[in-house]
Amino acid sequence: MHPHIEVRTSPIQGRGLFAVAPIAAGTVVSRVGGRLVSGAELAAVFAAAAGDPDHPYIDTITVADDVHLILPPRRPNGYGNHSCDPNVWWIDAYTQAARRAIAVGEELTNDYATSTGIADFRMDCACGSELCRGEVTGLDWRRAELRERYGDHWTPGLLDLIRRRR
Numbered sequence: 001m002h003p004h005i006e007v008r009t010s011p012i013q014g015r016g017l018f019a020v021a022p023i024a025a026g027t028v029v030s031r032v033g034g035r036l037v038s039g040a041e042l043a044a045v046f047a048a049a050a051g052d053p054d055h056p057y058i059d060t061i062t063v064a065d066d067v068h069l070i071l072p073p074r075r076p077n078g079y080g081n082h083s084c085d086p087n088v089w090w091i092d093a094y095t096q097a098a099r100r101a102i103a104v105g106e107e108l109t110n111d112y113a114t115s116t117g118i119a120d121f122r123m124d125c126a127c128g129s130e131l132c133r134g135e136v137t138g139l140d141w142r143r144a145e146l147r148e149r150y151g152d153h154w155t156p157g158l159l160d161l162i163r164r165r166r
Contacts, residue, residue: 123137
């Protein structure tokens with residue numbers, strides 16, 4: 001995590017990541033790691049979590065075809081919230097950078113659609129952006145306006161799906 005970022009209460013959802021100093025466009029802000037699993041293994045992890053009374057949050061990204069990264073729970077990077085007009089985007093499978101300059105006090109956000117290819121993923125959205133879609137899904141990579149907006153700034157697994165679809 002970049003040293004100019006801290007976890008605070010978020011107006012978007014729960015806790016989020018906030019800039020404590022200006023962050024220039026293109027600056028690497030986060031690198032993620034964790035455990036790589038197949039789609040079947042990920043489904044089993046989700047099923048186990050759903051059966052747990054505490055229902056732990058599972059944070060994942062699509063790395064490649066049938067390869068998903070499960071992030072360790074409650075690391076600071078895991079507090080990044082979604083926006084349909086984010087200020088952070090992917091520059092490779094494990095690294096996010098500032099999409100534009102980020103001001104002091106601004107919440108760092110990313111578009112979850114750029115990192116999940118799980119077909120049945122669905123999340124209501126009220127990010128407040130003028131570009132808010134109202135819903136984020138694991139199939140949003142199919143949306144032409146998002147492919148145009150983000151160019152190559154998707155996780156590699158989703159980039160592969162996009163390129164195969166062309």
